[in-house]
Amino acid sequence: MKRRYRRLLALSIAFLTACSPAPNGSGPSLPTRTMGLQDSLPPMRSFAGDRVTTPTRSNREIGKDFMDLSFQMESGRPVTRLTRFETPISVRVTGQVPPSLTPDLRALLGRLRDEAGIDIFMTGAESAAITVEAIPRAVLNKAVPRAACFVVPRVSSWAEFKSVRRTPTVDWTTLERRDRATVFVPSDVAPQEIRDCLHEELAQALGPLNDLYRLPDSVFNDDNIHAVLTSFDMLILRAYYDPALANGMTRGQVAARLGPVLDRLNPAGQARPARPQNDTTRDWIQNIETALTAGSSGTTRRTAALRAVNLARALNWSGPRDGFALYAFGRLNVGYDSDLALNAFQQSLQIYNGSPETRLHAAHVSVQLAAFALSSGDGQAVLDLAEWALPVAAAHENAALLATLMMFKAEALEMQGRSGEASAVRLDSLGWARYGFGHDDNVRARLSEIASLNPLKGT
Template structure:
């Protein structure tokens, strides 16, 4: 459940509390046209996920919390997954970008996760993708961009089941049919990101955990495509040693052998013993990132989240994210303090094995502030190496933002021909990341103003 806001505003997405029984992705603030040409599969290249960086003991704890709990905190009584081959169908007219992105994802699920999943053209399917207008989704779940519901295959069935109180995952004892509702008029990257998380949750984990460093199953909205960690979780979910109906204790007993077989390197990784995330920190960070709340309330919540992170003694990405969120809230009113928060976030991220993408976001913020403070050389040094990170993690929105920042730095250094070339190269990524109606000139002017808060 999550969604990144456009990075040209240099924001990080707002994670908001969800309806208790839904499994969804938090909404994007942008409204854009649905199609993009050409698809970017060849430009991203072959998927190159980073292998899991966590110890198998930690991954086992994570899988149990992902499989047996909802985001609301409610427990799930039994382990569920699809048994046997899985079919998937797209219902209705889909945006042009959906087919190549779905094809790429299904290939990864088959080849990397070992899940027997096939797209069909007609008839009943285990997973039905239902593109609907964004406004239709928001009428039901105002903070969601997309969501997955058990036991239905259409919007009409969902509404009928909702009225009858039959959409709760806590009542599911076996998975046979689920529907994933997607925003048909979203930017291509947002639509793809919804495909990755919601199909993964339709297949397996229903929870999101802030303690996961490199995963789409995390409400910090940083990762947008399935990571190496996520693929391992799905492989474990569909291992022959597990089956639908098992209890938490039974799954816990089976996981050590499963992970030793699937991820032998994880036996050599030190267990960082990441503690569960307390509810007060979750509520504080959600308030800090909720754009509809008054700014003083958000800043107070950001300060509280950082205080709680320090009180917990965290040294993981949650501490870095607390610094990052507070920096975002201060960037318009107090750029000097905001820069200090982003530097603190970057120090935390750079010391971790699973926070390269977090680090790239921090560098983007620092580069924007460096330009604002007339330090173009620093902005150039921050953005250039992180473009490879954004590309490896298939984040076109972040890549376009980094390239735009680099072009601004080159302009400021008098290297105008290079700046024009970088800006031109960024257009395809921007149209995929932000939508085909993305106005490069208007966005460049916003960025040149170097006041990210103005766009929020």
């Protein structure tokens, strides 16, 4: 079965400056003073894969999230039984493996062992329970249009997947237990995109099959804000593999045992009050997907985003869903109605700033606001936004976001006449940019795009 087109729907860094406000004039043509762009870039930097800590919510809330994640597909189809691998779980890597993949996978498996308590390890054996196969994006997209990465049950190779892709063999809802699965990732994209695919798809190979837009602190959310598994995700996976649960359990059987499991694994969540939760309507999801998916006209996408904003308000949501709808609406109005876009970003930031669980969301919105501030010549506003968001991006191991914020900071420093500091920050951004954006041409393009927003660098 085809799984998850989350990378298609990404509203984060992937097309940041395509939606940024344009300054007056045609902008620079990569002037040497911006950053020695004719020179070789510094070595790529990457994160150590340390634990990402997020706030712990009420166990009653987490219990409902667990049930909705585990017993329903993204399409709304019910999953009748819990299925998981029997441990220990072996993982192998095949295909055209880029240099960053194996180190990032090893770091992820280490976190799964330490934080989720799952006995999982790498192997070279063909009989591995989970295969990670890296193939060129063009090959992947030819077979599965617009999918960036996905996971499939009951197969161990790309060739095997293609032979059974339209059969019940790859239907997750028919599983009695999990014995084999393959995660397909692109081999020729930025290291961060490959790493994000590993985190997202390996987590679903192991555990829940659903995504919930209401989650503020999880990769199990199609808003794509979180790039790596959070402590919430690790708690979900730890509970999923707890000895109190077993393959084949029904929803009712799991519900009867889950409360004590979570209280044992997450004692801090016992006393915290459960906040009201309501399900995300299919109408809202359909409007968001229309807004984010290329192919429809700009008017259709903007109208769909506005409907999502209004639905969120009508349902009195306050958090990741209404903030995200406003964020999407803002992105789609940049270049069309800048006042509407700016207002939407400001409202989105206000919502996201209302909870520590959505600090990373606020950091993404800060990039958009920094673009407006830079293009208007307000260097101090850019610095204020960047200084707040930089440690958030670093803590959540988002190199693309981190590098972008540093590039904005460098432009703001230069705008204030602090050229030495600007050069140092810009240089420091490049190692992270190589991990976040991949090819050196992509890094140089991002530098140029952000520099073009600086009114002091116009023609």
